[in-house]
Amino acid sequence: MKAKKLLAVLLSVVMAFALVACGDNGGNSSNSGNSETKEEGTSGGGNKIGIAMPTKSLERWNRDGSFLEEQFKSKGYEVKLTYSDNKIDQQVKDIEGLLADGVNLLVVAAIDGESLSQVLAQAKEQNVPVISYDRLIMNTDAISYYVSFDNYTVGKLQGEFVRDKLDLDNQAGPFNIEFTAGDPADNNAGFFFNGAFDALKSYIDAGKLVVQSGQTAFDQVATQQWDTSKALTRFQNILGSNYADKQLDVALCSNDSTALGVTQAIESDYKGDKTKVIVTGQDGDEANLANIVDGKQTMTVYKAVANEAKVTLDLGVAILSGKKPDESLIKESGWDFECSYDTSSYDNGTGVIPSYLLVPTVVTKDNIQKELVDTGYYTMDDKGYPHPVG
Ligand code: BGC
Numbered sequence: 001m002k003a004k005k006l007l008a009v010l011l012s013v014v015m016a017f018a019l020v021a022c023g024d025n026g027g028n029s030s031n032s033g034n035s036e037t038k039e040e041g042t043s044g045g046g047n048k049i050g051i052a053m054p055t056k057s058l059e060r061w062n063r064d065g066s067f068l069e070e071q072f073k074s075k076g077y078e079v080k081l082t083y084s085d086n087k088i089d090q091q092v093k094d095i096e097g098l099l100a101d102g103v104n105l106l107v108v109a110a111i112d113g114e115s116l117s118q119v120l121a122q123a124k125e126q127n128v129p130v131i132s133y134d135r136l137i138m139n140t141d142a143i144s145y146y147v148s149f150d151n152y153t154v155g156k157l158q159g160e161f162v163r164d165k166l167d168l169d170n171q172a173g174p175f176n177i178e179f180t181a182g183d184p185a186d187n188n189a190g191f192f193f194n195g196a197f198d199a200l201k202s203y204i205d206a207g208k209l210v211v212q213s214g215q216t217a218f219d220q221v222a223t224q225q226w227d228t229s230k231a232l233t234r235f236q237n238i239l240g241s242n243y244a245d246k247q248l249d250v251a252l253c254s255n256d257s258t259a260l261g262v263t264q265a266i267e268s269d270y271k272g273d274k275t276k277v278i279v280t281g282q283d284g285d286e287a288n289l290a291n292i293v294d295g296k297q298t299m300t301v302y303k304a305v306a307n308e309a310k311v312t313l314d315l316g317v318a319i320l321s322g323k324k325p326d327e328s329l330i331k332e333s334g335w336d337f338e339c340s341y342d343t344s345s346y347d348n349g350t351g352v353i354p355s356y357l358l359v360p361t362v363v364t365k366d367n368i369q370k371e372l373v374d375t376g377y378y379t380m381d382d383k384g385y386p387h388p389v390g
Contacts, residue, residue: 060305231265
């Protein structure tokens with residue numbers, strides 16, 4: 001008798017909890033989609049996601065924006081997506097607009113990692129958590145998490161590719177190399193450059209690799225806004241001043257938008273054998289993959305941004321449900337790709353930001369099919385050129 005009474009009391013407590021939980025979600029009932037995740041993601045945390053992307057002019061952000069939008073929407077969230085035309089003031093205004101709109105979570109890929117402290121202080125005041133997406137946002141304690149690829153490894157893969165391609169451990173050289181890096185306002189750019197430079201430094205020190213321009217410091221090789229035409233002009237100057245009668249062996253470019261400019265400069269201004277120049281990149285932009293197929297670019301480091309968006313979604317859902325995500329998110333989410341939880345590498349000036357880091361892949365002409373097409377990220381047209389899906 002006693003046991004039955006206890007069971008009844010327990011049951012009523014459980015039911016009361018269940019009712020309270022349903023009540024919490026009542027306000028979100030207009031959301032369609034996967035109700036299971038929706039309940040977990042929105043209870044107490046709201047359902048409006050603000051996504052601030054830097055620009056439509058650099059190919060990858062279009063993909064990031066649409067993957068993020070699509071994924072959050074598919075779980076029943078309302079999404080506000082902004083692009084800020086690579087203009088810092090515009091991005092500040094856009095984020096202010098998102099906050100005024102009542103977003104419950106911000107996902108921000110910064111144009112300038114140093115310029116968002118004030119507007120993000122506002123986010124913190126409004127209790128809006130912020131995920132720093134792909135690029136680390138500096139000098140603000142408003143950031144909860146960072147989601148990106150292992151940026152140093154991206155550069156390292158480029159450097160190691162060059163080392164292996166030239167067989168630097170066995171060949172005497174000397175080979176000529178020039179570096180082109182990214183936007184100094186983007187915290188990633190230094191990581192990419194350092195990763196590549198560190199992988200090649202011992203060969204430069206040994207005189208096996210020579211930088212004829214003498215430009216080996218990040219500030220000398222950086223490209224404002226990752227702009228293709230700026231990379232083109234700088235490289236034309238380098239070719240004109242240093243390679244009129246010399247062979248260029250490597251153009252180490254941090255990403256595809258800069259590689260595109262450098263390739264154009266080689267096409268127009270390099271007198272030597274263009275097919276022999278090793279050109280690196282990053283992202284798998286459509287034009288660059290076409291150049292890889294045509295032999296004008298040698299490799300790109302591919303980062304599956306669809307997976308970066310997936311991590312951001314699961315992280316966002318967990319944050320909004322009041323959890324404090326950590327390493328266990330990786331297991332719980334059951335992603336079919338590699339991702340690590342890092343609590344030491346990315347200090348934004350206010351402390352280390354817990355980071356989820358995905359793993360980049362080297363893509364060359366030989367493995368485009370396997371890495372990009374068979375995996376479903378790209379389709380191949382009947383002329384043999386890949387095109388991104390989504
Ligand atoms: C991204 C790269 C991209 C570059 C320019 C970086 O922050 O990590 O993937 O190539 O910005 O858009």
